[in-house]
Amino acid sequence: MKVLLVEDDDALAEALAEALHEAGVLVEQADCGGEADFLVRTEAYDAVILDLGLPDGDGSRWLAEWREDAIELPVLVLTARTRWADKAAGFSAGADDYVTKPFETAEVLFRLRALVRRSHGHAHPVLRIGELAFDTHTGSVTLAGRPVSLTAQESRLLAYLAHAAPRVVSRSELAEHVYDRDHEPDSNVIDVQISRLRRKLGAARIETRRGQGYRLIGDAEAS
Ligand code: CA
Numbered sequence: 001m002k003v004l005l006v007e008d009d010d011a012l013a014e015a016l017a018e019a020l021h022e023a024g025v026l027v028e029q030a031d032c033g034g035e036a037d038f039l040v041r042t043e044a045y046d047a048v049i050l051d052l053g054l055p056d057g058d059g060s061r062w063l064a065e066w067r068e069d070a071i072e073l074p075v076l077v078l079t080a081r082t083r084w085a086d087k088a089a090g091f092s093a094g095a096d097d098y099v100t101k102p103f104e105t106a107e108v109l110f111r112l113r114a115l116v117r118r119s120h121g122h123a124h125p126v127l128r129i130g131e132l133a134f135d136t137h138t139g140s141v142t143l144a145g146r147p148v149s150l151t152a153q154e155s156r157l158l159a160y161l162a163h164a165a166p167r168v169v170s171r172s173e174l175a176e177h178v179y180d181r182d183h184e185p186d187s188n189v190i191d192v193q194i195s196r197l198r199r200k201l202g203a204a205r206i207e208t209r210r211g212q213g214y215r216l217i218g219d220a221e222a223s
Pocket residue numbers: 007008009051052053054
């Protein structure tokens with residue numbers, strides 16, 4: 001999962017970014033609405049965490065513009081404001097969820113994961129693709145009930161494929177959502193990591209569609 005964190009309070013932004021990073025989330029940051037607006041329109045994210053009180057305007061103003069322009073990213077609003085009117089303005093602008101400062105980092109993570117899951121059309125916190133189960137909250141993976149150990153990068157790759165399944169995901173889409181903007185890999189690196197995942201999950205579990213990309217397949221199709 002790759003999120004854009006828009007927050008002008010440096011200390012808070014760093015603390016939250018670090019906690020998200022420890023949980024396996026890729027985080028890119030913006031400290032004003034203008035920068036956030038540029039990034040949202042040029043980069044691929046799975047969600048945005050948006051502070052409302054930004055130095056160059058109210059966050060809800062930018063959010064309203066994104067929604068106007070059919071940018072449908074899940075947006076979790078983060079703000080010190082507790083007045084009902086401010087929350088209402090955030091939701092009216094197109095927020096999907098709301099956390100009031102001070103907050104528990106764990107709560108932000110839970111809400112973020114639920115938003116991303118929902119944006120892919122999943123309600124259950126555990127994604128099941130045949131015998132493969134991916135827990136969106138713990139990141140744990142089991143195959144026919146047996147735990148599978150993955151590196152952080154393998155886990156991000158599998159998480160993206162599992163959220164998207166049974167859709168085919170192109171290499172460029174994977175590169176954008178699973179790797180840092182500064183470390184976007186060439187397709188070779190993705191192929192190598194897919195090979196590693198196949199060794200752990202079974203070769204037939206990840207199908208290569210020539211010229212299109214990859215997709216996770218259930219057991220009926222895999223056998
Ligand atoms: Ca602020």
